[in-house]
Amino acid sequence: MKKIIVLMMMTFIIFQLAACGRSGKIEVVIGMWPESANTDDIAMFNTWKERFEEDYPEYEIIGESFTYSVEAFYARANSQTLPTVFQTWFTEPQMIVSGGHAKDITDIVTELGWFDKMDPALREYLTFDERLYGIPRDGYGLGIIVNLDVFYDAGLISDIDGDGIYDIIDPNHPEIKYYPQTMQELYDYSETIKANTGVDGLIILNVDKNGGWQYSNYAWAFGASLQVVDANNVVHANLNSDEAVEAMEFLKSFYDNDLVPIGNMNYSEWATRLGNGQIAMAIAGNDVISNVITQGGMNRNSIAFIPIPSGPGGQYTLFGGTPYMFSAYDTDEAVEGAIKFLEYMGRSPETSQVAQSAMREGLQTATRKNMLILPEVRPWVNEEYTTLIDSLNAQYVNVQAFHNFQDFYEMLPDTRRREEPYYTQYMYELLDQVVVNLKNPGFDVRSSLNSKQQAFEAYLREQLG
Known part of the structure; x- marks a missing residue:
């Protein structure tokens, strides 16, 4: 004992x-x-x-x-x-x-x-x-960081109140906005910017899982849900719905018409290119807006942050x-x-x-x-x-023209949507493999999403039964 x-x-x-x-x-x-x-x-x-x-x-x-x-x-x-x-x-x-x-x-x-x-x-x-x-x-919520200098050069905005800062929202009439509010306008703005300045309108990230991450926000706007639950409470992949294909085809249209930079775009690319004036818009979270200053050397008064535009399926902010x-x-x-x-x-x-x-x-x-x-x-x-x-x-808070950011913060409580819940990083990895190929003229979006659907569904069954 x-x-x-x-x-x-x-x-x-x-x-x-x-x-x-x-x-x-x-x-x-x-x-x-x-x-x-x-x-x-x-x-x-x-x-x-x-x-x-x-x-x-x-x-x-x-x-x-x-x-x-x-x-x-x-x-x-x-x-x-x-x-x-x-x-x-x-x-x-x-x-x-x-x-x-x-x-x-x-x-x-x-x-x-x-x-x-x-x-x-x-x-x-x-x-x-x-x-x-x-x-x-x-x-954080995803929004679009805007280089106001590029928007000005493209003839899209001006300094309305004379404070030396370009206004993407009219400070006297905030209902008047000079930024893309729909997915179609996102394309149209990009087209105008490229035509008037030669600068790429938008950057689409496509490696290191960032392409799949940001694509999911586009997919929601087109009405897609990338994961669904059946009547027996079983989670299934849903990567190849008509709405998901439409969203991916929308991104491909930017490549088809030379509105985005070509190549492997990783997470550091958006801040450097936006800060240097090589692109006009980039999707990012509100928590990393300072990257365009620290990485791209951008003037803080040249920055605006706007909501993700609405699509045929609604308006969502990946939260x-x-x-x-x-x-x-x-x-x-x-x-x-x-x-x-x-x-x-x-x-x-x-x-x-x-x-x-x-x-x-x-x-x-x-x-x-x-x-x-x-x-x-x-x-x-x-x-x-x-x-x-x-x-x-x-x-x-050290933003002089907060009205260039205000819509994002005011709309966030109503537009925020949680990321897809199951094995999300692997799902993003699979979707990356689609997004990175959008630059190829003959690329078949539906066929590629069909193959990723099969792979992700098999993975979910392996992990969840």
Whole structure:
């Protein structure tokens, strides 16, 4: 009996040492740590670390720059070495949770009083079998970033109010708009821009899964649903419906008439080309608008951001975002520490002094980096949080002509649509293989979508039964 008790005590001690690390403290690995080249960001994170460890001396914060990809995630998950908290995409939680890699944080978040303060739509993305597995950092919606200088050169806009900034919406009569509001107008504007300036009207991304990702928004506008559920609640692929084919043929028409750049267009291409005035319009999320400044050297007053145009099937904004998820292979104590650290990053519903300081420091760092500061899609809805954010926006949002962005933000609550839910990244990969071939004159869209339909349906049956 004594031997059993001794063995139990040794097991407990080993477990505690594993949980607490060499320092005797509970180690919390923050996977969102900035890359080493981002010295301003690292200094900011170190400040947050010092504050947290002073208030919670039982913890040790360890920074790691973990960039999510499916391949990188599985390498770490299979070896059970995931950071305590890491960022991913809203397409991934279903896969991560079903694989047993994410910690159930329902009780911790409820005890902190955060559960009911979370945006219900974002919370739903992270809830499985009525249990919560993540915390949203923010959301984004796809829109179209416009180079106003190119629009002006094409004779499409002017400086209506004389403030030195071209107006894509009449500031005195906001119902008057000078941007494409339908898919047909998106084509027509591109045609006018190419004819009047020689500049490509639009960029279509077509590699690294970005082509499939953005194509899905076009497909919805044409009335397609890329995944459907039958009467028996079985999920099926729906990549080759008439509406899906029509949307893909619409994109092909841009290539057929030389309105888009030819070649493999990856995610960095849109920001560089738009910033350099090589294209007039690019689809991107509102969370990366600053890329045209940091990557393309664009003047902030030359930027507008407009809604995705409507199509015959309606008007939709692909709505995604970045959630924080927590390793199933870490202790409950470490995960609780990681969740509490979000307050010290200004990424919680709390409005404490440390939370407010972190929010301001983030905005001040962005200002020093010459980033464009616009309102975020807020992950929390409690009144004290939204009031604070309104106050910070009034102080730090640095867009002089906000009417060139306003329609996107006003329409987002009504147009946002969740990404297709099952094995979305693989679906995007398959659709990429169609989009990248649109440049070929004799390419058969329907035949290609038929083959991708078969491949994705087979994959769904393999994964879901």
